[in-house]
Each structure stands twice: as C-alpha cells, then as structure tokens.
Amino acid sequence: MHNTSPARRRWKFFLLATGFSYALLVLIACTSVERSMVAPPKIAGATFVGSQECTQCHQNITGTFHDATHANLNASTNKATETGCESCHGPASLHVKSGGGAGTIVNPKQSPEACFQCHLDKKSEMSLPHAHPVIAGKMSCGDCHDPHKGDAVLGKGTQLASINDTCIKCHKAQHGPFVFEHEAVREGCVTCHNPHGSVNEKMLKARNQALCLQCHFQQQTGPGQILIGGVNHAPLLTRGTCWTAGCHSAIHGSNTQPYYFY
Numbered sequence: 001m002h003n004t005s006p007a008r009r010r011w012k013f014f015l016l017a018t019g020f021s022y023a024l025l026v027l028i029a030c031t032s033v034e035r036s037m038v039a040p041p042k043i044a045g046a047t048f049v050g051s052q053e054c055t056q057c058h059q060n061i062t063g064t065f066h067d068a069t070h071a072n073l074n075a076s077t078n079k080a081t082e083t084g085c086e087s088c089h090g091p092a093s094l095h096v097k098s099g100g101g102a103g104t105i106v107n108p109k110q111s112p113e114a115c116f117q118c119h120l121d122k123k124s125e126m127s128l129p130h131a132h133p134v135i136a137g138k139m140s141c142g143d144c145h146d147p148h149k150g151d152a153v154l155g156k157g158t159q160l161a162s163i164n165d166t167c168i169k170c171h172k173a174q175h176g177p178f179v180f181e182h183e184a185v186r187e188g189c190v191t192c193h194n195p196h197g198s199v200n201e202k203m204l205k206a207r208n209q210a211l212c213l214q215c216h217f218q219q220q221t222g223p224g225q226i227l228i229g230g231v232n233h234a235p236l237l238t239r240g241t242c243w244t245a246g247c248h249s250a251i252h253g254s255n256t257q258p259y260y261f262y
C-alpha cells in the first residue's frame, strides 16, 4: 500500500543504479582479464561463460527469465558476455564443461550470500533479533522470492495471487477464515510485519500502539482521555500493548469476538 512512497522510489532508484553499475563493472571486467574480481559468488578456477550457455540445459528457466525482475541485470551488448544468470550463480565454466557436475555452481538456496552482494541491507535486517531463519539456513530467500520469473516478490502485481498467499503457505492459522475478520489482514501481512526481520517481537513494525494507529484514529479529548474507536483507552494503554494487555490478542481475526479479544 505504500508502494509509491518517495522513500521507496528513491531506494529503488538507488538499487537500480547500483545494479546497473554492477552490470557495467561486469562489462568492464569481461573485456579485461580479471573477471572474478567483481563476482563475490566464487567457484575456484571458473570463469564466466554468459547466460546464453545455460539455454542448452536449463530451458525451463531461461525461457521465462526475460520478464523477471532480475533480467535487468542482463547487459545487452554484443561486445561482452552477458552474465545475468551468473550474477547469482557465479562463474559457470567448470559447471558447463562438466555437464552440471556437483559443486561446480553456486545455489543461493543453500546460502543467501549471493543475494547479499547486492542487497546488503537485507543482511542487516535478517540479523536482527526477530527474523526468519534464513541466515541460519532453515529457509531461503527463494521461499518468498522468485528469482527466475515475473516479479521477484511472489504475488506482487498479479491478479491471481497476493503477497499474503506466500505467508499463508506456512502460517495457516493467521489466515482464517474467521467470523470476525480484521480488515487489516486483507491489506497485507506486511502492513504489520517486516518479513525480513525487526527489533520487535514477532517481527512487528512497531512495538506499541503506533502499529495500530497507522489506521485507527486516536483522539485526545481531554486530560487523561484517549479515545480510540470511541472507547477511552487511556487507562488501558498503561497495561501493555494493544495485543498483550489482555485485550486484542486475536488480532488476525476471531470466530467469537468482534473486537478480536480471543
């Protein structure tokens, strides 16, 4: 819902710019001798061969890659080798020569390091106290992102799926259906959670009522009076958060209680 905020656009532009300068570096590197210098995923002794080579054996992937977010990493020029695939998988000469031999190629499913070379901010987020166990190796970026086709954020920008579908694969309990749905959940799990990590428990984007006041209006009507949804919350807010004070503990939805108490 905040997809077009200026901050996000600036960030995207930054990434885009860094991505392109990376591609440019690859170009420069490919026309010189020291190619491996710019490609952190390393396979000892291997050199870049270009994405064209992959089409021989991985047509199922190369056939859809053109509309992938990361197809932008392709450097379109006939001068240099285009290393879109190898920007994540590392130099592939030994892999190709051996016809796909074991240990000859980087697979980011095993380690997110390949992604961190360009998305370093995600490494910091994933290192926060409350995060999906990607660095621990129990999940991969690929559980929520498709590197090979369409939007890298699964479910974004398509009619048939939504980002929530990705979360629900593993978190069925938060999905319902509930008799009393909390509309916030339809807005998206990521309105309240940062899927990469947070300093707050449960990867919440805020640790107090600020989380809820994104959407619910708080009104200071007089000394000691704070109205939220027409109810004076002043004495309640001193007891804890909206969801831990013994109040809205069934925040994703409830089958019995319209205010999501349980």
Ligand code: HEC
Residues within 6 Å of the ligand: 049, 050, 051, 053, 054, 055, 056, 057, 058, 085, 086, 089, 092, 095, 096, 099, 100, 101, 103, 105, 106, 107
């Ligand atoms: C001569 C055929 C051939 C070519 C060319 C080839 N591969 Fe492979 N690749 C294989 C085979 C065989 C496997 C192992 C079986 C499988 O998983 O499909 C494999 C597996 C892989 C894997 C998974 C490895 C793992 O450990 O899980 C990746 C990643 C990969 N290839 C990337 C590439 C990339 C990128 C290119 C182009 C630069 C490429 N391959 C070119 C044959 C090839």
Ligand code: HEC
Residues within 6 Å of the ligand: 051, 054, 058, 061, 062, 065, 070, 073, 084, 085, 086, 087, 088, 089, 107, 108, 109, 140, 141, 142, 143, 147, 148
């Ligand atoms: C943005 C990074 C990125 C790029 C670019 C990329 N891949 Fe991958 N690739 C991945 C990730 C991540 C996985 C593991 C996915 C998962 O977790 O299931 C993967 C897995 C694979 C596999 C193993 C498939 C399997 O089912 O195990 C092959 C083969 C492969 N990639 C080939 C390619 C080819 C060919 C290209 C270029 C057309 C390419 N990749 C471009 C990130 C990338």
Ligand code: HEC
Residues within 6 Å of the ligand: 012, 015, 016, 017, 018, 019, 020, 022, 069, 070, 072, 073, 087, 088, 108, 114, 115, 116, 117, 118, 119, 141, 142, 145, 147, 151, 152, 153, 156
């Ligand atoms: C060589 C640099 C590079 C590598 C390696 C790389 N990315 Fe990216 N990634 C980019 C750039 C550049 C963009 C921005 C592209 C755009 O917005 O058009 C991007 C965008 C994304 C997006 C945002 C898509 C969106 O719609 O907002 C996701 C998600 C993503 N990458 C995940 C990954 C994952 C997961 C890996 C590892 C498997 C990875 N990236 C590896 C450069 C890279």
Ligand code: HEC
Residues within 6 Å of the ligand: 112, 115, 116, 119, 122, 123, 126, 132, 134, 139, 140, 141, 142, 143, 144, 145, 153, 163, 190, 195, 196
């Ligand atoms: C549990 C699911 C999940 C995992 C695991 C995950 N992501 Fe994401 N990621 C998302 C979702 C959902 C979004 C979209 C967030 C939004 O629209 O607010 C996203 C957005 C992104 C973006 C673009 C917007 C942004 O927040 O910067 C990048 C880049 C990205 N992820 C990279 C990664 C990398 C790299 C990894 C692995 C280290 C990873 N993600 C692991 C769910 C995940």
Ligand code: HEC
Residues within 6 Å of the ligand: 130, 132, 133, 139, 143, 144, 163, 166, 167, 168, 169, 170, 171, 189, 190, 193, 195, 201, 202, 203
């Ligand atoms: C591939 C499975 C998978 C997917 C997809 C997934 N998660 Fe998770 N999630 C996990 C695992 C595993 C944990 C860690 C559980 C633990 O530590 O006990 C977790 C933990 C969480 C927690 C924190 C629980 C706690 O106790 O701190 C939240 C919140 C969460 N996920 C939200 C999301 C959201 C939002 C999405 C979608 C963007 C998502 N998850 C997608 C597997 C997944």
Ligand code: HEC
Residues within 6 Å of the ligand: 164, 167, 168, 171, 174, 175, 184, 185, 186, 188, 189, 190, 191, 192, 193, 202, 204, 243, 249, 250, 251, 252
């Ligand atoms: C309105 C904000 C909000 C939205 C939207 C939201 N959550 Fe939560 N979520 C919370 C709060 C607050 C908690 C902590 C209280 C709790 O454990 O129920 C939480 C806790 C969780 C937990 C940890 C549960 C546990 O027992 O430890 C998971 C997993 C989770 N949410 C997943 C999701 C998924 C998946 C979605 C989307 C379908 C989602 N959330 C949407 C606010 C939200």
Ligand code: HEC
Residues within 6 Å of the ligand: 182, 183, 184, 187, 191, 192, 211, 212, 213, 214, 215, 216, 229, 242, 243, 248, 251, 258, 259, 260
């Ligand atoms: C993305 C926006 C959004 C967020 C964030 C959000 N809500 Fe809601 N919430 C709604 C909407 C929309 C409704 C239904 C319409 C309404 O009555 O305001 C609703 C309804 C409710 C209701 C039912 C009572 C009523 O007035 O209908 C309660 C209680 C509630 N929310 C509590 C919370 C709490 C507690 C949080 C923080 C953990 C929270 N909400 C976060 C959008 C949100």
